[in-house]
Amino acid sequence: MAHKVFIDGEAGTTGLQIRERLEGRADIALVQVDPARRKDAGARAEALAEAEVAILCLPDDAARETVDLARAHGTRIIDASTAHRVAEGWVFGFAEMAQGQRAAIAGAQYVSNPGCWSTCAIALIRPLVAAGVIDAGQPLSISGVSGYTGGGKSMIAEYESGEASGSFLYAAAQGHKHLPEILKHGLLTALPSFVPSVGAYAQGMAVALHLPALGPEGFARAEAALRAAYEGERFVSVVAASENEPRVMPQRLNGTNRLDLSVHGNPETGSAVLLAVLDNLGKGASGAAVQNLNIMLGVDEGAGL
Numbered sequence: 001m002a003h004k005v006f007i008d009g010e011a012g013t014t015g016l017q018i019r020e021r022l023e024g025r026a027d028i029a030l031v032q033v034d035p036a037r038r039k040d041a042g043a044r045a046e047a048l049a050e051a052e053v054a055i056l057c058l059p060d061d062a063a064r065e066t067v068d069l070a071r072a073h074g075t076r077i078i079d080a081s082t083a084h085r086v087a088e089g090w091v092f093g094f095a096e097m098a099q100g101q102r103a104a105i106a107g108a109q110y111v112s113n114p115g116c117w118s119t120c121a122i123a124l125i126r127p128l129v130a131a132g133v134i135d136a137g138q139p140l141s142i143s144g145v146s147g148y149t150g151g152g153k154s155m156i157a158e159y160e161s162g163e164a165s166g167s168f169l170y171a172a173a174q175g176h177k178h179l180p181e182i183l184k185h186g187l188l189t190a191l192p193s194f195v196p197s198v199g200a201y202a203q204g205m206a207v208a209l210h211l212p213a214l215g216p217e218g219f220a221r222a223e224a225a226l227r228a229a230y231e232g233e234r235f236v237s238v239v240a241a242s243e244n245e246p247r248v249m250p251q252r253l254n255g256t257n258r259l260d261l262s263v264h265g266n267p268e269t270g271s272a273v274l275l276a277v278l279d280n281l282g283k284g285a286s287g288a289a290v291q292n293l294n295i296m297l298g299v300d301e302g303a304g305l
């Protein structure tokens with residue numbers, strides 16, 4: 001029998017992309033609410049009672065409300081919002097992040113999908129800290145560019161109406177909402193500096209981790225640590241630097257659930273830059289949610305991806 005899945009926030013950017021990935025599948029039956037009642041607690045509670053798994057694609061406060069509504073029904077949850085990424089009792093939904101993470105997701109009641117920026121940052125930082133290539137307390141510096149779909153319906157409307165046009169840096173005040181999850185799941189003890197940007201294009205992301213004092217021998221150790229961490233993974237790869245040189249194209253993996261990592265810089269001076277590229281709506285959001293759903297249901301992890 002098909003697994004019943006409710007996407008709360010199905011009309012939003014992330015929700016629509018998840019629906020596209022699930023609606024052709026014979027092993028999934030989508031539970032839907034009348035669009036006119038999509039914000040009505042009663043209608044959502046009925047859907048939650050019927051569903052085996054609910055995927056929340058909502059603002060943080062609405063996601064917390066849905067978790068409360070679901071409690072009485074025992075519905076398993078995948079939350080795509082920021083609300084529960086460092087919360088007790090929630091499993092971080094990044095299967096490739098650590099040994100045992102996939103098994104924890106498979107058995108979880110509550111899974112929190114990682115943010116797009118944090119997926120990139122954690123993927124680069126955690127193996128280096130775990131292998132002792134960088135120190136957990138070393139202040140790190142991260143930058144990156146995302147397509148405007150990363151800002152959801154409101155930012156998409158700004159760009160598509162012409163109200164916004166160029167690119168911009170943001171979060172220079174060091175209050176970006178992904179910093180807590182980067183700190184925790186990156187195994188860091190010092191907050192990194194993080195200055196992301198939005199480019200004047202729709203979709204795709206590239207993130208740089210700056211390690212100006214890695215040292216000449218650190219290059220090989222960093223690449224070896226990344227390769228060892230993701231060996232045999234289907235969606236995360238360490239690729240040759242030439243894939244991202246001379247130009248890093250953030251749209252390179254659009255439409256996929258892949259995350260590519262690479263090591264760059266000048267081995268003579270020891271100044272390194274590690275790069276991560278993904279589709280912010282793929283492995284950065286909806287693809288990761290579907291991957292987590294597949295793991296939780298015990299089906300092929302790549303189904304629909």
Ligand SMILES: NC(=O)C1=CN([C@@H]2O[C@H](COP(=O)(O)OP(=O)(O)OC[C@H]3O[C@@H](n4cnc5c(N)ncnc54)[C@H](OP(=O)(O)O)[C@@H]3O)[C@@H](O)[C@H]2O)C=CC1
Nearest residue numbers: 009011012013014039057058062080081149150152153285
């Ligand atoms: N865009 C991205 O790249 C990523 C987004 N996320 C996270 O996913 C979540 C959704 O983001 P995104 O899809 O971009 O946002 P959108 O603004 O595109 O969509 C949010 C959806 O939630 C609906 N909604 C708002 N309040 C309620 C409510 N009280 N009850 C039911 N539905 C409600 C909105 O309705 P309405 O149609 O009326 O606006 C909208 O359809 C956010 O928490 C975001 O942080 C995570 C990773 C990446």
Ligand SMILES: CC(=O)N[C@@H](CCC(=O)OP(=O)(O)O)C(=O)O
Nearest residue numbers: 080081082115116117146150151
């Ligand atoms: C371009 C842009 O604005 N991106 C969003 C993050 C998108 C994302 O990862 O989503 P979560 O909201 O789930 O954390 C931001 O930086 O706030």
